[in-house]
Amino acid sequence: MSAVKDRASTRIRCPALLEKIMSAEDAAALIDTGTTVGMSGFTGSGYPKAVPQALAARIKAQHAAGRAFRLRVWTGASTGPELDGALAAADGIEFRLPYNSDPVAREKINSGQMEYFDMHLSQVAPMAWQGFLGPLDTALIEVAGIAADGSLIASSSVGNNKTWLDRASQVILEVNRWQDPALDGMHDIYYGTALPxxxxxxxxxxxxxxxxxxxxxxxxxxxxxxxxxxxxxxNLPFTEPDVAARGIAGHLLEFYRHEVAKGRLPATLLPLQSGVGNITNAVMSALLDGPFEGMTAFTEVIQDGMLDLLSAGKVEIASATGFSLSREAAARLNAEMARFRNKIILRPQEISNHPELIRRLGCLAMNGLIEADIYGNVNSTHIMGSRIYNGIGGSGDFARNAYISIFMTPSTARGGAISAIVPQASHVDHITQDVQVIVTEQGLADLRGLSPKQRAEVIIANCAHPRYRPALMDYYTRARQGSYGQQSPSLLKEALSWHQRFIETGSMLA
Structure with a gap:
């Protein structure tokens, strides 16, 4: 044990806590079936890796012996295969919130084997404090180190860690030496929130x-x-931007130039928020060559493109709650952490996603979508209306409160078999009132100040793929003639027929 303590002492500087060091297997044995575990992690950064795998092995052994063992799992957002994947594969998760992107867990959710509560990320900590989510038995948190006074040096994400540590009956820590010690000083943990x-x-x-x-x-x-x-x-690699991604980025940069010229945006723009994914990362990369200087970011996640903007001095400061980086970008961040520490602030997600702050700062919200209908309602979570893909994440926090709310997507998916612009969204996460701009590689639809019918004409003309444009226009024209009302014309028997056609034939095309 003394050798273990000596080795850990560089990261665990509080002597009184050295006696708590143990194996992942022994730590996992402290978590009981039927309990709730709040784990660290946000978009694949700062999540515990050893104890969840040991816990998954324990669960498998319990199941093999004919004993039930399942948990309720809360996190910040998505984690990694060592956590969500391992526990889901062991059939160890009974209930999951607030976000999931793991493919194994996704299949469990869609097959009805796991209950999933998809939440706005800003609401998780308040709801935990309000007691609506029930008690929290264990907090399992990855940290970069423990200071001499016993305070914790947060890892590469903050997420809901502050709340889990405060609310949990017991705490298990993973001290990860892989995390750069220069993270110390990058975090800003605000303890001033309270309930009404x-x-x-x-x-x-x-x-x-x-x-x-x-x-x-x-x-x-x-x-x-x-x-x-x-x-x-x-670490997930970001693909080289394809034609669609470059087209979307180009349309969006031209829109920003136009807004600056009109005096609706300053030359430095307003604080940037970007969701996770290749499209938003491509937009960040395009901004690197754009005319805008002195930018800032108030967002959830730092991706490769944002790191490039910070490195080049285009973005002066970025506030987030975690990282989502490729292997190469993570290595670069760790190699230059001392320099980036003055340009990046990591906060709890109840602050990074706080509606009051988003509205006050006037963020430019850029998020992806699965589909949008001709009136601007956006589906960002479900495939064909009922199969969850990921979750709403923080897109709702930003969309409703942003200075400009932007949603982006290629105009088609599955090799053209699916249109991202449909007569009616099969599931709605963002109502038309919260969607101001839609961008595809075909063009940009500025929906601000437009009525539903005006929106439909602009979206079809600017955003729909030419292969689907005539069918959309035909539907809209007939809806205007045969709809029950004329505010948002709809043919109820046909509104979701494109989705049914895809399910039956593998294509939305007639």
């Missing part, structure tokens, strides 16, 4: 404002185990 009627304005008026503390607080009496690890975050 005691809420006060959050004192943040610029993305670069620091309003909290550099470390997470944790009652040392609640810490029951510390596991030392040395494992990388999940």
């Amino acid at each position: 009627p005691h809420r006060r304005p959050i004192p943040l008026v610029h993305p670069g404002d620091r309003i909290g503390e550099p470390h997470l607080r944790c009652d040392p009496a609640k810490i029951v185990a510390i596991v030392e690890t040395d494992a990388p975050d999940r």
